[in-house]
Amino acid sequence: MPKSFLFAVVFGAGLTITAAAQAHCDAIGGPVATAALQALDTNNVNAVLPYVPATAEPELTAAFSQAMTVRASGSDAKGLADRYFMETAVRLHRAGEGAPYTGLRPAGTDFGPAIPAAEQALATGKVEPLLEFLAREIEHGVRERFAHASGDRPKEPMDAADVPVAREHVRQELGFIGYVEGVYLAVQGSGHAEGATASKDCGH
CATH class of the missing domain: 1.10.60 (Diphtheria Toxin Repressor; domain 2)
Structure with missing residues (x-):
């Protein structure tokens, strides 16, 4: 598996998450x-x-x-x-x-459901609804990508006509693996703002 491709998938997902949080601070x-x-x-x-x-x-x-x-x-x-x-x-x-x-x-401005769910947890002091929401979203994301990636593996390309199908299957497999790795890295992330210079940071 090309590590550079997987890194790009994970890094791209991280940028999306960070951008959304930062945009929230701009509102x-x-x-x-x-x-x-x-x-x-x-x-x-x-x-x-x-x-x-x-x-x-x-x-x-x-x-x-x-x-x-x-x-x-x-x-x-x-x-x-x-x-x-x-x-x-x-x-x-x-x-x-x-x-x-x-x-x-x-x-x-609509920033999606995650930020309001996190804010609601802080406002109410109850984290359980947030955990349930995240668990549902992660399960849905994993199942959806797994369904696309776990289909019948196409035969090894023998000529140019076989390459597009094989390429799409590789894309689905690497997308699934990248998604799982991205979720894992997010879970393993520090509970504190990384590299933040303020005590309250919206972007990390």
């Missing part, structure tokens, strides 16, 4: 923007500082002071100040992850 309703608004509403910048690296605290604190001053100028100014501070907080958070900032995603 107006995500944890970083929510903490930013909470900081403004309570006049307490400490509510959002845990989401950025320590080195970014001076910049975020200065932006907080500016936003609080502008907020006092009226409702229109308040909206602009809130947006500015949310964007600053998210940008600094993403920089702490070593990721680019591409703007705030709108509230209500």
Whole structure:
């Protein structure tokens, strides 16, 4: 089995998972923007500082002071100040992850079922529904890919006409193995944010 191909499958799956989590942090309703608004509403910048690296605290604190001053100028100014501070907080958070900032995603953006399930577990203090959800999803994923990969093995290609069928079977087999390995690597991953510079990290 070409290890480079398997690595590409697993690495690609990891990028998909990481990208979804990071995108969650870019949303107006995500944890970083929510903490930013909470900081403004309570006049307490400490509510959002845990989401950025320590080195970014001076910049975020200065932006907080500016936003609080502008907020006092009226409702229109308040909206602009809130947006500015949310964007600053998210940008600094993403920089702490070593990721680019591409703007705030709108509230209500659908990031799939996994992130809401994880948030619900944290909100309720109950992990069992999340475990059941993940178990169902993993079982479905394994069974679906296994069904495609475990069919009758085509004969060894003897001429060019036999190659396309054999190639598709190889693709299904390696896809199945890569999926299983990707799940295993995710399970074996550290429970703490790897390489994160902030104590709360959305991307890992």
